[in-house]
Amino acid sequence: MDFHDIEGTNVLNVTESVTEVEVIWYGDLAFVTSIAGTSNNESASLWWQYWVNDELGPVAANKYQVHDGDAVSWKRIPPEMESTDQPIDYTIIGGAVVLAVIGFGFLVFLSTRKAKE
Numbered sequence: 001m002d003f004h005d006i007e008g009t010n011v012l013n014v015t016e017s018v019t020e021v022e023v024i025w026y027g028d029l030a031f032v033t034s035i036a037g038t039s040n041n042e043s044a045s046l047w048w049q050y051w052v053n054d055e056l057g058p059v060a061a062n063k064y065q066v067h068d069g070d071a072v073s074w075k076r077i078p079p080e081m082e083s084t085d086q087p088i089d090y091t092i093i094g095g096a097v098v099l100a101v102i103g104f105g106f107l108v109f110l111s112t113r114k115a116k117e
Helices: 011-016 090-116
Strands: 021-026 029-035 047-052 072-077
Touching (some): 011 021, 029 072
Antiparallel strands (some): 021 029
């Protein structure tokens, strides 16, 4: 669902301007527990997380200041599914293994050559 021309200064109050949001306050930090009647699910590790311009929010939703043109979205996903996680580059791991095998082979070659002398 897309909303345009929304008034607000931070992610929380922008979201509250278009739908029902439930929060638990920890001091002056808001922890979002439900959006539009859909709650976090602790047993399934599903937590509401906000994203601004396709980047995971780094602070509480009430602390992130929005600017004209920002795209805010909320996702209820497990933390391990965050799209900011980069996939493992197995090419680097494979290269390191090859170098280790070559290095070990070279050491074995040197030690057998030394033993023959």
